[in-house]
Amino acid sequence: MRLLLIEDEARLAEYLRKGLSEEGYTVDVAGDGIDGLHLAMELDYDLIILDAMLPGIDGFAVLAALRQSKSTPVLMLTARSDVEDRVRGLQSGADDYMIKPFAFSEIVARIQVQLRRVSAHQTAPEPTVLKAADLEVDLIRRKAVRAGVRLDLTVKEFNLLALLLRRQGEVLSRTELASKVWDMNFDSETNVVEVAVRRLRMKVDQPFPLPLIHTVRGIGYVLEERLPS
Structure with missing residues (x-):
């Protein structure tokens, strides 16, 4: 799940980004209304956390512009407890409001509520259990099992495996993996993706006869079941 956090208080933004990342979310951060609106309009997010008081343009203006073309769930934040502010935010199209x-x-619980509401209205909701060969990943319980053996994965390893499974059979570039799993721009001098894939293979593939994670030279990686040649 990918979230956008639009918050100008740097310490709070980093606190939320780190905490939500540890919960398994990918979090993009914008420090003002202009950058936040640009990201919200250009990219697809599962939910937006939007501060009401922002430099550039405030959260209410961001929300009004966003609602002209997108229905992404929005959780608004404010330091003010005035009823008028809460009413204004909700009437402008916010889905929830926190002081x-x-x-x-x-905030984690409220995010989960909004995401469940979206899932309930989707005609074809994403499966919560992903499978490939004898590998099974439960997205809700955050559990990965292969051939009946529980895999001991870190948060990033689980997110990486879940992404590869969601896009099973599709080659994913290092750039895309870095962006969606580590929330970072890919740097050719950084081997974080290669190291993570190597560690994941040691847990997912190495103990079993049939490898599932494959390297596509010069492009990236793909998870798929291939018959032995």
Whole structure:
């Protein structure tokens, strides 16, 4: 799941980005309304966390512009507890509203509620259990099992495996993997993707006779079942 956080308080933005990343979300961050609106319009997000008071253009203006063409769920944040502000945000198209300061556990719970609502309205919701050969990944319980053996994966390894499974049979570039799993721009001098794939293979493929994760030289990686040649 990919989230957009539009928040100008740097410490709060980093706190939320780090915490939500540890929960398994990919988080893009914008520090003002102009950059935030650009990202929201250009990319597809599962949910947007939007501060009401922003430099450039405020959150209400961002929301109004966004609602002209997109229905992405929006959770608004504000330091003000005025009823008028909350009503204004909800009437402008916000799906939920939170007043600072708030508990991290509460914002996670509210994000999950909004994502469940979206999932419930989709005609073909994404499966919560992904499979390939004897590999099975449960996205809700965040559990990966191969041939009946539970795989001990880190958060990033699980997210990487889930992405490869979602796009099973499709070659994914290192750039795309870096962006969606690590929330970073790919740097040719950085081998974070290669290292992570190598570690993932040691857990997913090495103990089993049939490898599932394959390298496509010069492009990236693909997860698919290939019959032995």
